[in-house]
Amino acid sequence: MEQITDFFQYIMNSEEIIQTGGLIAIVLIVYIENGLFFGFFLPGDYLLFLSGVFCGLGLLKVNIYLLLMxxxxxxVLGSYTGYLSGYFFGEALENKKENLFFKKKHIKRTKKYFEKYGSRTLIIARFLPVIRTFAPILAGLVKMKLVNFSIYNIVGGGLWVGILVIGGYYLGDRFPWIINYVHWIIIFFLAITTFTVLKGYFSAKQEIENEL
Incomplete structure (x- = not known):
């Protein structure tokens, strides 16, 4: 049990991931968080930002262009995985019997949401924890066209990675003393993303319920 606890503490610690796992660990976590439903809790935003900071400081021995690519x-590949899983296995979810944790009205609300906001959602969702993980899955579930999904997947992925990694790299390169405030940066990201997710969730829920 203690080993499991230590493992989860490790994967939630972006600073330790970058220092011990390097590029391979960063890439693996980004892939899982962007397309596999069980990866919704992984630290995507500040992992990207801190990887840029560490690269700028020279603590992460990777060329910035290689890191970005x-x-x-x-x-992008993670989101494609989520899309395909939703596309091919979504019907099994829709046919699932209702229970305490699963209600078909949630599927209906999801379809309404993607019918109205689908394309824009895939870009905005990149910057929203949890939603970032499930948006591609739900896009596949509602059978969004692959071409449309691909466009917004690539654009959204490019903006998300570019803004956070390049922003972190610039600060790390120009202001090396920022390493002393890493924990405050993480707290800042957590506060902002938590507020955004809660606000977006309740706003979308209210709008969808008004339409039903």
Missing amino acids: AIFAAA
Whole structure:
């Protein structure tokens, strides 16, 4: 049990992941968080930002262009994995019997949401924890066209990776003392993303319920 606890503490610690796992660990976590439903809790935003900071400081021995391309590929491929899983296995979810934890009205609300906001959702969702993981799966579930999904997947992935990694790299390169404030950066990201997710969730829920 203690080993399991230690493992989860490790994967939630972006600073330790970068220092011990390097590029491989970063890419793997980004891939899982962007397309596999059980990866929704992984630290995507501040992992990207801190990887840029560490690269700028020289603590992560990877060329910035390689870092950008590797993370971008992981984000895009991860979302394709989520889309395909939703596309091919979504019917099994729709036919699932209702129970305490599963209600078909949630599927209906999801379809309504993607019918109205689908394309834009895939870009905005990149910057929203949890939603970032499930948006590609739900896009596949509602059978969004692959061409449309691909466009917004690539654009959204590019913006997400570019803004966070390049922003972190710039700060790490120009302001090396930022390493002393890593924990405050993580707290800042957590506060902002938590607020955004909760606000977006309740706003979308209210709008969808008004339409039903």
